[in-house]
Every structure is written in structure tokens, then in C-alpha cells.
Amino acid sequence: MPEPIRVLVAGDDFVLNRLMTDALHADSGPAPWDVRELHLPWPHVPFGRVGEVDEASGSEEQLIEALRGARVCLTQMAPLTRRVLTACPQLELFAVSRGGPVNADLDAATRHGVAVTFAPGRNxxxxxxxxxxxxxxxxxxxxxxxxxxxxxxxxxxxxxxxxxxxxxxxxxxxxxxxxxxxxxxxxxxxxxxxxxxxxxxxxxxxxxxxxxxxxxxxxxxxxxxxxxxxxxxxxxxxxxxxxxxxxxxxxxxxxxxxxxxxxxxxxxxxxxxxxxxxxxxxxxxxxxxxxxxxxxxxxxxxxxxTPHLAGASRAVAERAARMVAAEAGRWLRGEPLLHRANPVAAHP
Structure with a gap:
């Protein structure tokens, strides 16, 4: 039996870790995945600019440590920067559970062979x-x-x-x-x-x-x-x-x-x-x-x-979790990704 694939679930207090983990197992079953979790403080701590990306939560140091050995990351707000990509050469898929992957450096991800996906229409x-x-x-x-x-x-x-x-x-x-x-x-x-x-x-x-x-x-x-x-x-x-x-x-x-x-x-x-x-x-x-x-x-x-919360509902968080989990399932099965944000590039 092949070894489980390590995946980092980096949720926050809106798109919860348990929502993404449950959706991942519902889509592909628990056997293929070795799930590790990182909790990010948004929305109780406002997002901001991290490295060269916008609207991110947490730090590059946190993400680098949490991504150790992970080939897949499911997140809403974690920062995918040049520094993170350089430090995590095993990463292959970065699935962002929001309507646009503004917290990911798409050019750098393409150069490193990392596919970035997002969740259009979630809200x-x-x-x-x-x-x-x-x-x-x-x-x-x-x-x-x-x-x-x-x-x-x-x-x-x-x-x-x-x-x-x-x-x-x-x-x-x-x-x-x-x-x-x-x-x-x-x-x-x-x-x-x-x-x-x-x-x-x-x-x-x-x-x-x-x-x-x-x-x-x-x-x-x-x-x-x-x-x-x-x-x-x-x-x-x-x-x-x-x-x-x-x-x-x-x-x-x-x-x-x-x-x-x-x-x-x-x-x-x-x-x-x-x-x-x-x-x-x-x-x-x-x-x-x-x-x-x-x-x-x-x-x-x-x-x-109202304070920029039109897209805030429990259904949005649940839908977003299912969308990124489905992309991880497609990646696992070798199927085309449905909502890829950057061009196809071979992983180095």
C-alpha cells in the first residue's frame, strides 16, 4: 500500500480546518492523506500583506514550518510567496478556498511548478x-x-x-x-x-x-x-x-x-x-x-x-472547503484541475 500523501490544511476561523479535512476525506477517503493542520488567526486578526502577496494571514515562517514534507496545501489565507516556494520544493498543489488567489504569487508558483487553484463563485x-x-x-x-x-x-x-x-x-x-x-x-x-x-x-x-x-x-x-x-x-x-x-x-x-x-x-x-x-x-x-x-x-x-461581510455565511465556508477538497481529489487522480489560476508547468 502506498504511503499517504502529506497535505497541510491551513484554515482559519471562517473556513475551518475541520471543514476542509472532512471534505477531503469525503471526496477521496482518508487513506491517501496524511493530514497536518495549521490554524491561522483571521478574521480575529485582520489579514494584510505578507512578503509580496496581499490579504494573507499568518507568517512565512509559520507556513514554511507547517509545510515540511507536504505536497498539497488547502487554505484560504496562507501566504504563498517566493520565500515559501523556495523553502518547500516538495509542494505541488496550493488550493485557495476563496474567489481569487490574491494571497499566492502566481508567477513564482508557476516557476516552481506549483499548481494554484481557487474557488470562484463560492459566495x-x-x-x-x-x-x-x-x-x-x-x-x-x-x-x-x-x-x-x-x-x-x-x-x-x-x-x-x-x-x-x-x-x-x-x-x-x-x-x-x-x-x-x-x-x-x-x-x-x-x-x-x-x-x-x-x-x-x-x-x-x-x-x-x-x-x-x-x-x-x-x-x-x-x-x-x-x-x-x-x-x-x-x-x-x-x-x-x-x-x-x-x-x-x-x-x-x-x-x-x-x-x-x-x-x-x-x-x-x-x-x-x-x-x-x-x-x-x-x-x-x-x-x-x-x-x-x-x-x-x-x-x-x-x-x-456592514463591515464587508456579504460573503460570510456558513454555507460559503462549507462550499469553499468542498471546492478545494475536490481539487485535491482531482490532483490525486491525475485529472485536470477545474479552477487553475496559473499556467501548467512541470514540477522541477
């Missing part, structure tokens, strides 16, 4: 649901009503016409981006009775949910009661919604962003909320994270804020 359902939650909370001003109740008030004045909220049914909702997340949001909004417009130059119109219409960004901003951002952050989309675009939105409309902070000018957004041009905003991502004390959103009216 599409969760982010779509969080978007809808923020949308409803902002449109119906649920957090303000909740805060009043906690303060001992019974704000019957919220029944006054000018203070009441907006409904999704019968509204026009514009989605900037119609990929995995935007498409799910669109389908849910149609079911709730909204007219849904999308702008996305990379999505085929035939792929849009029934009842959804593609338009230009200018038309979307001019017509929508609610604008929700779902675009990727690229050089092309950075600053996509600035002061001019916010001014072009309908008076009394709502802006939602659960995508990327770099898409939106938050100073202009805060000014539009204070001026009453926008009815409300719901935000999960920001230009600076964590949100600093002096940020203009801190005292802007009618804004609902």
Missing part, C-alpha cells in the same frame, strides 16, 4: 442575499426604526408620508454588472415585482434572467429608483460611479454596493445623502477598510453599513 448566493437585505433595510429604513425602539421610542412619525420607505415591487432597479451575483439578484428582484435593468458589456443578453433588460449606464442611472453595483474592480471600472454619475441618478433614489469599494466615490455619496439627493444607501465595501473614524459616511444620514 455568489451569500452576496446576492446580503445585497437584497441591504436594499430592503435601506429602502424601508429598518435600522433607524430599530435604533428608535432600542432607545425607548415608538416612532409613529415614521408613518408620515415623507418619512415612509420605498417598495421593491413596482420599482425600477438597475444593476451595474450581471455576472454570478448580479444575475442572482436580478432573478430575485423580478420575482419581487421589480422592473430590472442591467448594464454589463461582458454578459450576453440571452444569458440574462427572463424579464431583465440590458441598457447603457446612462439610461440605467436616469431611470432606476435603486442602483446596485456588482461589477468587478478593474482599471476600466475603478471610480465608475463618481460625483457626475450620482448627480445623474434620480432624486430620491437608493445606491447599494456589495461589490468593491473602488467602484464608488464615497465622498460624493455622503454629500448626496446629506443634500437629500439620494433617499438612502446600503454599503458593505469601502474605499478604506476598516472605515476610519473621520470618514464622511460616519455621519451621513440614511446609510446602512
Amino acid at each position: 455568489a448566493e451569500s452576496t446576492a442575499e446580503h445585497t437584497l437585505g441591504l436594499m430592503l433595510a435601506a429602502m424601508r429604513r429598518i435600522p433607524q426604526a430599530h435604533a428608535g425602539m432600542l432607545a425607548g421610542r415608538w416612532d409613529s412619525g415614521l408613518f408620515a408620508y415623507e418619512a415612509t420607505g420605498l417598495e421593491i415591487a413596482g420599482s425600477t432597479v438597475g444593476l451595474v454588472g450581471a455576472g454570478a451575483i448580479g444575475g442572482r439578484v436580478a432573478a430575485a428582484l423580478v420575482a419581487l415585482g421589480a422592473e430590472v435593468l442591467v448594464t454589463d458589456p461582458y454578459v450576453e443578453r440571452s444569458a440574462l434572467p427572463a424579464g431583465v433588460r440590458a441598457v447603457s449606464l446612462d439610461e440605467l442611472l436616469a431611470r432606476a429608483t435603486v442602483v446596485s453595483l456588482h461589477a468587478r474592480l478593474t482599471d476600466e471600472t475603478a471610480g465608475l460611479i463618481g460625483a457626475d454619475q450620482i448627480r445623474a441618478m434620480r432624486p430620491g433614489s437608493v445606491l447599494i454596493n456589495c461589490a468593491r469599494g473602488g467602484l464608488l466615490d464615497y465622498t460624493a455619496l455622503a454629500a448626496a445623502l446629506r443634500a437629500g439627493h439620494l433617499f438612502a444607501a446600503g454599503l458593505d465595501v469601502y474605499d478604506v477598510e476598516p472605515l476610519p473614524a473621520g470618514h464622511p459616511l460616519r455621519d451621513a444620514p440614511h446609510v446602512v453599513l
Whole structure:
């Protein structure tokens, strides 16, 4: 019987070690694997830059020691750097359980013959649901009503016409981006009775949910009661919604962003909320994270804020664990990897 293959499971307090280990054994059985574990401190300790990679948790020294003898690593946040790769020549597969392997140096991994995989779409359902939650909370001003109740008030004045909220049914909702997340949001909004417009130059119109219409960004901003951002952050989309675009939105409309902070000018957004041009905003991502004390959103009216957790659900963690375990199983069986992030290269 061949010796088990050593695999390092480097989880954290979101994608747990036990989730990845259980998924690994469910996919391939326990016999092929000699599982070692490393616990990383995220999210209780913020991620950061480690070596030349971003959004990583733990240190190069920790990972080098834990990877001793391992040919496979399953992780969410461990840093795969030039130093780690040089110190761990036996490593062959580094499977990252997140939507993009930003914590891996892909060029260096390719030079060392290490395959890097990731878990695209792991949080599409969760982010779509969080978007809808923020949308409803902002449109119906649920957090303000909740805060009043906690303060001992019974704000019957919220029944006054000018203070009441907006409904999704019968509204026009514009989605900037119609990929995995935007498409799910669109389908849910149609079911709730909204007219849904999308702008996305990379999505085929035939792929849009029934009842959804593609338009230009200018038309979307001019017509929508609610604008929700779902675009990727690229050089092309950075600053996509600035002061001019916010001014072009309908008076009394709502802006939602659960995508990327770099898409939106938050100073202009805060000014539009204070001026009453926008009815409300719901935000999960920001230009600076964590949100600093002096940020203009801190005292802007009618804004609902969450700390970049749209993709946080137990189902996401479980799905991510299954996705990296499945890649390890494919590697074990000599099958093509499904979500490889770097080119094929022979291991030296």
C-alpha cells in the first residue's frame, strides 16, 4: 500500500480546518492523506500583506514550518510567496478556498511548478442575499426604526408620508454588472415585482434572467429608483460611479454596493445623502477598510453599513472547503484541475 500523501490544511476561523479535512476525506477517503493542520488567526486578526502577496494571514515562517514534507496545501489565507516556494520544493498543489488567489504569487508558483487553484463563485448566493437585505433595510429604513425602539421610542412619525420607505415591487432597479451575483439578484428582484435593468458589456443578453433588460449606464442611472453595483474592480471600472454619475441618478433614489469599494466615490455619496439627493444607501465595501473614524459616511444620514461581510455565511465556508477538497481529489487522480489560476508547468 502506498504511503499517504502529506497535505497541510491551513484554515482559519471562517473556513475551518475541520471543514476542509472532512471534505477531503469525503471526496477521496482518508487513506491517501496524511493530514497536518495549521490554524491561522483571521478574521480575529485582520489579514494584510505578507512578503509580496496581499490579504494573507499568518507568517512565512509559520507556513514554511507547517509545510515540511507536504505536497498539497488547502487554505484560504496562507501566504504563498517566493520565500515559501523556495523553502518547500516538495509542494505541488496550493488550493485557495476563496474567489481569487490574491494571497499566492502566481508567477513564482508557476516557476516552481506549483499548481494554484481557487474557488470562484463560492459566495455568489451569500452576496446576492446580503445585497437584497441591504436594499430592503435601506429602502424601508429598518435600522433607524430599530435604533428608535432600542432607545425607548415608538416612532409613529415614521408613518408620515415623507418619512415612509420605498417598495421593491413596482420599482425600477438597475444593476451595474450581471455576472454570478448580479444575475442572482436580478432573478430575485423580478420575482419581487421589480422592473430590472442591467448594464454589463461582458454578459450576453440571452444569458440574462427572463424579464431583465440590458441598457447603457446612462439610461440605467436616469431611470432606476435603486442602483446596485456588482461589477468587478478593474482599471476600466475603478471610480465608475463618481460625483457626475450620482448627480445623474434620480432624486430620491437608493445606491447599494456589495461589490468593491473602488467602484464608488464615497465622498460624493455622503454629500448626496446629506443634500437629500439620494433617499438612502446600503454599503458593505469601502474605499478604506476598516472605515476610519473621520470618514464622511460616519455621519451621513440614511446609510446602512456592514463591515464587508456579504460573503460570510456558513454555507460559503462549507462550499469553499468542498471546492478545494475536490481539487485535491482531482490532483490525486491525475485529472485536470477545474479552477487553475496559473499556467501548467512541470514540477522541477
